[in-house]
Amino acid sequence: MTNINECNTYFGPDSLKKYFDPDSQPPLPLVELPPHLNPYYEDGVRIYAKMMTMHPANNVKAMPAMNMLETSVVPGETERIIEYSSGSTVISMSMVARVMHGVNDTRAFLSNKTSDAKLKLMQFFGLDITLFGGPSQPEPIDERGGIQSARRQAMESDKIVNPNQYENSNNWQSHIRWTGPQIFKQLPEINVLCAGMGTSGTMTGLGTYFKGVKPSVHRLGVCTAPGDRVPGPRSYALMRPVEFPWKEAVDTIEEVGSLESYTLSLNLCREGLVCGPSSGFNLQGLFQTLEKRKAEGTLSELSGPDGKTHCVFLCCDLPYQYIGEYFQKLGDEQFHPIRNERLTKVDLHRYDESWERDALEVLPQFYGSPRTLAQCQLSEIVLKTQNRVLDLRKPLDFYAWHLPGSMNLPLSSVGPHTPSPFSDPGVLEAQWVELEKIFTDDVLVSDLGRHHILVVCYDGDSARVATSVLRAKGVEADSVRGGHRALKMYGIGNESPVAAKEPLGATISVAPVPLE
CATH class of the missing domain: 3.40.50.1100 (Rossmann fold)
Incomplete structure (x- = not known):
């Protein structure tokens, strides 16, 4: 095994070829499990994970x-x-x-x-x-x-x-060429080698290699338990027709179930050794052999001159493509519940900061007027014909003062003292359901769709939700950041005798929408 790239750097037009070529790479990592992951640590057993997942292709194959x-x-x-x-x-x-x-x-x-x-x-x-x-x-x-x-x-x-991994001897010989020499160079003290058996290529190659360089290494092959399944490996019954010389490459066989495989894989991932279920499968096979040996009093027979038993198991692939299976196999008790999970069914549309308008932008952009009422009379403010203002506040608040030309769409889920929908999941759920219900009215949406809509509420957050829903319906809509409170802060929304003389605007009547 050549090892010419200790800096793990790849240059030139053929850099990707070098990156994939094991002869141009440092050995893939070999990582000892800490004592809390190794139940046999006090028995003199040291366990190491060979991280085949660290190849550029991220798997042992x-x-x-x-x-x-x-x-x-x-x-x-x-x-x-x-x-x-x-x-x-x-x-x-x-x-x-x-x-x-x-x-x-x-x-x-x-x-x-x-x-x-x-x-x-x-x-x-x-x-x-x-x-x-x-x-x-x-x-x-x-x-x-x-x-x-x-x-x-x-x-x-x-x-x-068709390379045909099931019959091609270059499958298992790759581990004689690369994987075996890497492990032996990294851990010449090795006493036990453990790998799963699917095509049997990995175990055949490694078992054959160590039989030649260190015959004392105990070679452990792992098969799936009858009637069970772990992605990759096979049951012992399905190994019989495999033509590779795997029987000469193993000393013992362990059969492992999926529950233990997924559990150990999950534990390894959470401790920083990210690997898939077949990796937990291999580790469980090793645990079973060690437990049997310990019960029989023969564990020490596996140890080397230093009195320790150095065991290597292969981490074969990554867990991400099996995430759903982890939840199916292991159950909810292995995973923290999702807080506010109710929000996965509401507030499903995107938001964009460009849809939130500053309060000082409202008059010049939607009315073509100066930025504050201090610079003009309210009677001079006229909504541009292509624009519409939708006010979500309660009718009494709307009638007290509103932007000229506004339409009142009072929501039952919006009030002057209602918490922000982004701080209270129940409020967000109620508002989103109500808005979705209202905007299933094709006539209303079609009418709104002919204009650029500005949505106003008390503090801006409910209007932001409404804007998200309207945008999802194809309506060009924006909201006022900070809502009526921000308008009032800038002297736009101050209630005054002048304001009271202004037209009250239109009201859109909607029935309350109960949550299901």
Whole structure:
């Protein structure tokens, strides 16, 4: 293993190729779990996470993708990559194909039972997706499944490459080439190696490598418990048709369920080791072996000359595409409740600071008048024909004083002493529901839509909510920042005998809208 870039810096026209090439990178991190994450610390066990997630492709399948495409892509001839993959392998292939080989067309064959989040992730990375029915993890030799379909398509054209991770020995040999040497260089004291088994490539490669360089290393493979599922690994029953020499690469097998896998992954993530469920799966397999050994009194047989047992497990991918599954598997007790969750169903439209007008802008911009009443008579203030003013205050307050030409739309949820909707979720919910109900009136919205609307309330916040709703309906609307109180502060909204002589304006009658 070459290690020529300790500064982890990549220059030149081929910088991305160097960035993806393990021979141009420092080793991926190996991180010891602190004692509070290691229940066997007092037994002399040291546990280390090999962070395969820190490769540019963010998953353990980057190494096989590099190795398989290096030997299968024909420069100037290969135009398309096809692979049956549940996610990480084909996503890595798509990036490696572009970066290392200039091939932009990577197609993913996968199960129709794949989660929507994972499908969107593949689309995000530019993959062309074809779904197949049947088992989510078909046997590699099943002619009815997507694995063999990908193989047949590649056989029909020299321009198509199907690396076929299930049969390609360059899959598992990538870990002899890169992952194994990295771990051994970082931790020559290693006593136990633990990896999950899907295609079995990771375990086959690592197990074969350590059998050669340090035969004393105990090689632990982890399979899913019967009838259970963790993304990536397979059950022991589904391992039987896999053609890789995995049986010679493992010493023991553990079977692990999804609940423990997701729980441990969540714990690792919260402690700063961000990794997906298959990483928790691997750690649980290691815990089970250590617990059995401790119960049998044979744990010390795994230790090295220093009297410690140094164990490495692989962190294989990231958790983000599985977020929904964490909540499904683990239940609400693992997560803090969302405060004010009621707001997820209301106040759904965008806001924009440019829709809030300063009180001093109102007269010159909507009336074409000086900035304050001190500079003119109220009778001189005339609303521009293209503008309308919508006042949300109570009728008595509206009649006492309002901007000339205003229309009163009194809201039952708005009053002179009502808290700001942005400080009281109940007020926001009530106002938004009421406004949404009012503005389902197509005639009203159509009429308002022919004008530029200025919305006024007591303190500006309710008008801001109304502006958001109106804008969502296609109405050009603004609000007065600070509302009537700000207008009054600048001498615009002062109640006076002069103001009392002004026309009262129009009133729009609306029925109260109860919350459901």
